[in-house]
Amino acid sequence: MGTRPLLNRSLAGMGTTIFAEMSALATATGSINLGQGFPDTDGPAEIAEAAIRAVREGRGNQYPPGPGIPELRHAITEHQRHHYGLAYDPDREVLVTAGATEAIAASLLALLEPGDEVIAMEPFYDSYAACIAMAGATRVPLTLRAPAFRPDLDELRAKVTPRTRLLLINTPHNPTGTVLTPDELRAIAELAVERDLLVVTDEVYEHLVYGPATHHPIAALPGMRERTVSISSAGKTFSFTGWKVGWVTGSPELVAAVRTAKQYLTFVSAGPFQYAIADALRLPDGYFDGFRADLLRKRDLLADGLAAAGFEVHLPQGTYFITTDITPLGETDGLEFCRKLPERCGVVAIPNAVFYDDPEAGRSQVRWAFCKQDEVLAEAVARLRRL
Numbered sequence: 001m002g003t004r005p006l007l008n009r010s011l012a013g014m015g016t017t018i019f020a021e022m023s024a025l026a027t028a029t030g031s032i033n034l035g036q037g038f039p040d041t042d043g044p045a046e047i048a049e050a051a052i053r054a055v056r057e058g059r060g061n062q063y064p065p066g067p068g069i070p071e072l073r074h075a076i077t078e079h080q081r082h083h084y085g086l087a088y089d090p091d092r093e094v095l096v097t098a099g100a101t102e103a104i105a106a107s108l109l110a111l112l113e114p115g116d117e118v119i120a121m122e123p124f125y126d127s128y129a130a131c132i133a134m135a136g137a138t139r140v141p142l143t144l145r146a147p148a149f150r151p152d153l154d155e156l157r158a159k160v161t162p163r164t165r166l167l168l169i170n171t172p173h174n175p176t177g178t179v180l181t182p183d184e185l186r187a188i189a190e191l192a193v194e195r196d197l198l199v200v201t202d203e204v205y206e207h208l209v210y211g212p213a214t215h216h217p218i219a220a221l222p223g224m225r226e227r228t229v230s231i232s233s234a235g236k237t238f239s240f241t242g243w244k245v246g247w248v249t250g251s252p253e254l255v256a257a258v259r260t261a262k263q264y265l266t267f268v269s270a271g272p273f274q275y276a277i278a279d280a281l282r283l284p285d286g287y288f289d290g291f292r293a294d295l296l297r298k299r300d301l302l303a304d305g306l307a308a309a310g311f312e313v314h315l316p317q318g319t320y321f322i323t324t325d326i327t328p329l330g331e332t333d334g335l336e337f338c339r340k341l342p343e344r345c346g347v348v349a350i351p352n353a354v355f356y357d358d359p360e361a362g363r364s365q366v367r368w369a370f371c372k373q374d375e376v377l378a379e380a381v382a383r384l385r386r387l
Contacts, residue, residue: 039371054276076247098269098270104202109131110258172317175321181213203232204233208318243273302381311328321369
């Protein structure tokens with residue numbers, strides 16, 4: 001095989017994701033898994049039945065259309081118009097993907113070239129770093145610092161260089177739970193227009209926002225529609241993460257570019273599930289309000305328990321994750337803490353350090369998922385008291 005490394009150099013050091021490692025640890029030890037962000041209950045029964053019905057009726061069992069089935073593309077545009085007043089052409093400005101993960105990969109592979117720079121909010125979801133690397137580009141972190149986790153807009157402006165091609169925005173933000181304010185989004189938009197930058201915005205937690213914060217798509221701001229690729233998915237909103245149904249909206253030119261890359265990744269996916277998600281997006285507002293209220297209650301249940309166990313709790317404005325600091329417990333290394341936690345008290349969490357280019361910036365931070373049943377959260381809180 002020679003001496004050349006088998007793994008592409010751009011992916012060196014990435015290896016198995018922390019989510020796989022910690023989920024395997026949870027299984028091996030029988031621990032409660034508050035690490036990986038997936039619900040432990042399914043979404044609405046009528047949406048599951050819609051998927052079963054599609055399979056039985058032979059809808060989507062063969063390759064669906066490349067851009068996604070028309071029913072889903074129309075539902076996506078109706079959703080964007082209803083919730084945000086954004087108008088998109090379902091035939092030219094919508095692309096269905098294998099979850100948001102593929103949408104992010106296809107967008108970055110399509111829009112970046114070797115040598116380009118991407119400014120991304122750090123700590124960042126781990127696929128961002130991998131996709132930027134596979135595109136041959138360079139990531140430039142804009143660090144959200146504890147305890148506020150707000151973007152420093154002056155620092156953002158200073159990081160833009162002639163090589164900057166794209167801003168990668170995530171709001172609501174995983175893992176910190178920060179929701180960008182209208183003023184923050186306006187400043188980012190003005191910078192993008194001034195410096196002629198593209199924006200890729202990951203909004204998968206758009207419906208998981210807790211008052212008084214509200215979600216505002218950056219694509220709705222002046223000058224942004226033609227330069228923004230907006231990404232979302234069904235997994236987080238409807239608790240069917242395994243279906244992997246995501247989407248991209250944007251101008252015809254941007255969507256065509258992303259589709260060019262996407263067709264060589266999965267080509268198409270999730271045929272029958274696309275019909276079901278079309279129904280899900282048309283659920284009444286009461287569904288979204290009830291889902292958000294339920295998660296808010298779970299957030300507070302876990303946050304109170306973590307605080308009682310001795311953690312410093314950074315209460316999130318959105319997502320279904322809570323970031324804590326372990327320093328009050330006399331701990332300093334989040335990775336070591338998380339690897340030992342299952343044996344100490346039978347709970348699994350995720351160390352935030354893996355989401356930073358500079359692990360020291362998040363060394364004492366740990367992320368917990370609260371998208372679990374009440375009794376599971378209560379038992380986790382009881383176990384954590386052993387600390």
